[in-house]
Amino acid sequence: MEMPKPDITVLDRKSEIVQKLLKVLPKDAVIFEDRETHAYECDGLTAYRCAPMIAVLPSTTEEVSAVLKICHAEGVPVVPRGSGTSLAGGALPTEDCVILGIARMNGVLETNYDDRYIRVQSGRTNLSVTGAVEANDFFYAPDPSSQLACAIAGNVAMNSGGAHCLKYGVTTNNLLGIKMVMMDGEVVDIGGAYLDNAGLDLLGVICGSEGQLGVVTEATLRILRKPEGARPILMGFNSNEVAGACVSDIIKAGVLPVAIEFMDKPCVEAVEDFAQAGYPTAEAVLIVEVEGSDEEIDEQLAKIVAIAKKHDPVELRESKSAEESAAIWAGRKAAFGAMGRINDYMCLDGTIPVSELPLVLRRIGEMSEQYGLKVANVFHAGDGNMHPLILFDANKPGDLELCEEFGADILKLCVEVGGCLTGEHGVGVEKRDLMSTQYTDADLDAQMRVKDVFDPKWLLNAAKVFPLASSDARRSA
Amino acid sequence: MTQTAEQKLADQVAQAHSNGQKLRIIGGGTRQSLGNICDIATTVSTLDLNGISLYEPGALTVVAGAGTPVEDIEKALAAEGQRLPFEPMDHRGLLGSQGTPTIGGVVACNVSGPARIQVGSCRDSLIGVRMVDGTGSIIKNGGRVMKNVTGYDLVKLASGSFGTLGVLTEVAFKVLPASEATATIKIQGLGDEVAVATLSEALTAPYDVSGAAHITAQDTKDATTLIRLQGFKKSVAYRAEKLKEQLSKAGDISVVTAEKQNVMLWKTVRDVEAFHKKETAVWRISVAPSDGPKVAQALRDITDAQVVYDWGGGLVWASVPYGTDARSALVGIDGYAVCIRDQDTSAQSVVPQNAAIAKIEQGLRAKFDPKGILNTGIMG
Structure with missing residues (x-):
């Protein structure tokens, strides 16, 4: 991965910059010893590492502003960091940078159920936003797989999605306002606890800008009342085409499930070996989840079953209880772990028009043969957000490069059929050099x-x- | 939309850019009076960019030229049992304008309706745009898939930019299934505060409310509070029953289930019919729902004001005497107010932003339209 050459004039001034930072931050919030900065050398994209020059851990917006003022005046590059779970290298440092971590800013500032919002500091983890309101039967909808660890700051930067966004949308659809510090240290408030904003939609362009426009320190988020219940159905089909057609028919019939997950045969086999979830031996497995009261769920599932039956399913397993729901989800939730047990893997997230699904899966299969690397597909089928997992051996020289080449070919294919390079992980460094294909x-x-x-x-x-x-x-x- | 039409439009803008000639962007012309006065004689029209270029019901996506009539899109979607999620309002009645609303105008003004409370505004359903910036350069952003974080989201920036960053040529949306059934819970005679508290109670119940409005007493008509539920028949009946039971203490409560009546009721709210044909100014005020009644009271304290609440109380439509500056009602309350209709159209209708935000907005406009030729001054 090519990165810009570090600025020697910045590196030469390291101790001077550290001294300036120590004037505005407590001692334990400035990390500059080599053995300590290594903790920040990478994020979830572990293939690339580079320790930063300095890492800072401010506790307030004022401290963030003070740090940025110094860096701005000194011409020091800054890399903001949430929890460091980015799969795209969004928080990968450069040698001459200051990592600005917001992990210490994790409080809840305000909760308002009548007006249905919560205001949090941006270092708060995604899941603990829901944690703060679930006693009142509310939740925060975007649910990236890393939600236990990932910070709202990172969610805003990457416009994170999740399995349930077919119904509830992604971060940008649930973000009402932010407090943000500009690179020159100026603090701006954009949006708030109301729905429409005056002027240009700055909130819309900041969300998903990968930490390149400012450092978000607070976020006002929409919270929703939890539905009465949710239950999935598991379906097995003899071909990817048929499963794809079934997804399309469900949507056309007016059912809007909260999640439609798709797993292909290599994925199902790996999951079965690992988690013994009792999935059928089928070319494609779908898990479709719907919400509502028990009667409402039954009504929707009945419609889905009627549609699925037209597609000759090899298995239809409707959940009738919380236990059965957990059993259906167990395999899907173990998918990434199951793949990790077999080998190292690279997870992509290109999105395609749902109609192109059979073609894309067939092409990925052919490419897998050509490259000699196995690939399993698990993805959010309702919105066409693919997650091909390419298996490789990090210890085998050349395997990572081969895998990256294969991955790039898959992403180019996604663009070619009318889709995009990334549906939820972001561009970061990982897909940076492919941007010109889209x-x-x-x-x-x-x-x-x-x-x-x-x-x-x-x-x-x-x-x-x-x-x-x-x-x-x-x-x- | 044909590529030739887009290129022709790009050439016109490029020419205007090199001459420093200002351009007024026009589609169907039904929303021309929105925003600050923008008196430019030379126009650039989007009407040649007409037609749906892609519609995949199974993928919930539709792509159309900016000059396509909204009605054409809604008809095409309805034929497949689908709809535009955000229920865009028709401004003709309120503004007294003529013409055919186009989808480009909806996007440029980020127009939404009552469903915004459940599914977001126009910008939340918009997944791709093509536009011609102020130099005549054609730019695309987003695409035709609903999950896309590839690069910056200029789609959102374009929506509601009133053409000041570029002339929209093509727009793509995520659509939704139309509902099989609708029920509206109707409560008569509530005061503002109780009404908004009731809407809030409905919106914080687990029944997936798709509309929450309150029309205050006007002339001889009683105040009416409306809560809409949509979906499959049995489900709607179930939720309506539950919610009616929960809200029964509020007063004179009934449930409207006839489809035609529901459509009419919500069109009344969507298009703010209460203020059509009135000799008044109309302001649109966006606040936290529980602040809605406070804003209304502050307005009534200074003038003869009537209001209609949508979005659970968070959108306040205010009818006030010509020349009233409704922004004074927002003192100490977060949110914003914009004048939608007044007698003297030269009055400034758009709220000036604070200095830091104004600087960013000015900077963005200068980058996309360096000579300031597109709808100059419309956003302040």
Whole structure:
């Protein structure tokens, strides 16, 4: 992975910069010893590592502002970091950067059930937002798989999704307002506890900008009343095409499940070996979950069963209880672990139009043969968000590179059929150099113009999202 | 939409850019009076960008040229049992305008309706745009898939930008199934505070409310509180029964189940029919729902004001005498107010932002339209 050359003039001033930071932060919030900065050398994309020059852990918005003012004045690159769970290398440091971690800012500032919002500090984990309101039967809808660990700051930066976004949307659809510190230290409040905002939709463009426009320190989030209940149905089919057609028919029939998960045969086999979830031996397995009261769930499941039966299923297993629901979900939830037991894997998240599913799965199978690397597919079928897991051996020289090449081919295929490179993980460094397959130079320039406005010196997380060659003139200006 | 039509439009903008010629963007022309006054004689029309280029019911996606009539899209969706999720309002009645609303105008003004409380606004369903920026360059962002975090979300930025960042040429949406049945719980005679508290109670119950409005007493008509439930027949009946039971203490309560009546009721709310044909100014105020009645009271304290609440109380439509500045009712309350209709259209209708935000907005406009030729001044 190519990263920009570190700025020697910054590295030379390290001790001076540390001293300045120590003037605005407590001693334990400035980390600069080599053996300690290594803790921040990578995020969830562990294939790439680089210890930062310094890491800081501010506790307040004022401290974040003070840090950014110093870095701005000194021309020091800053990489914001939530919980470091990014699968795209969104928090990967550069050698000359200050990692700005917001983990210490994890409080709940305000909860309002009548107006259905919660205001939190951005270091709070996704799951603990729901944790703060579930005693009152409320929840925060976006549910990325890393929700136990990932921070709201990272969710906002990456516009995180999850299994239930077919019904509830992703982060951007559930974010009402933010407090953000600009690279020059200025603090801005955008949006609030109300639905529509004045002026341009800055909230909309900040969400998903991968920490390149500012450091979000507080977020006002929409919370929802929990449904009365939810239950899944498991279905097995003899071909991916048939399973894909079934998904499409369910949607066309007017049923809007909260989740439609799809697993192909290699995935099901791995899951069975690992978790013994009792999944059928089928080419494709679907798990469809619906919500409501018991009667409402029964009504929706009956419609789904009627549709599925037209597609000649090899298995139909409707959950009637919490235990049966857990058993159905057990395999799906173990999928990533099951793959990890077999080998190292790389998880992609390109999205495709649902109608292209059979073609894409067939092509991935052919490519798997060509590259000699196994791949399993598990994904959110309702919205076409694929998750091909490519197996490789990190200890075998050349295998990672081969896997990356294979992955790039899959993503190019996603774009070719009308989809996109990433549906929920973000671009980061991982997909940065593929951006030109989806966007023209003019398209990329339009996006970079936005960064020019928020961060004219290009100091914030600048080596991500855009191909280095495209952003070079701006970064080195 | 044809590529030629898009290129033609791009050429026109490029030409105007090089001449420093200002352009007024026009689609169906039904929302031209929204925003600050923007008196530019030369127009650029989106009407040649007409037609649905892609509709996949099984993938819940539709793509159309910006000049496509909203009605054409709604008809095509209805034929497959689907709908635009955000229920865009028709401004003609309120603004007294003529013409055919186009989808580009809906997006440019980020127009939503009562369903916004459940499924989000126009920008939440918008998944892709193509537009021509102020230099004549064609830009695309997003695409035709509903989950997409590839690069910055300029889709959101374009929605509600009133054409100031570019002329929209094509828009793509995530759509939803139309509902099999609708029921509206109707309560008569509630005061503002009790009504909004009742809406809040409905919205915090687990019954998936898709509309929550309160029309205050006007002339001889009683105040009416409306709560909408949609979905499959049995489910709607079940939820309506549950909610009616829960809210029965509120007063004179009934349930409307006839489809035609429901459509009419919610069109009344969506298009703010209460204020059609009135000789008044109309303001649109967005606040936290429980602040809605406070804003209304503050307005009544200073003038002769009538209000309609949507979005559970968080959207306040206020009818006030011509020339009233309703922003004064927002002192000490978070949110924003914008004038939608007034006699003197030269009055500034858009709230100025605080300095830091205004600087960012100004910066963005300068990057996308360096000579400031597109709908100049419409957003302040």
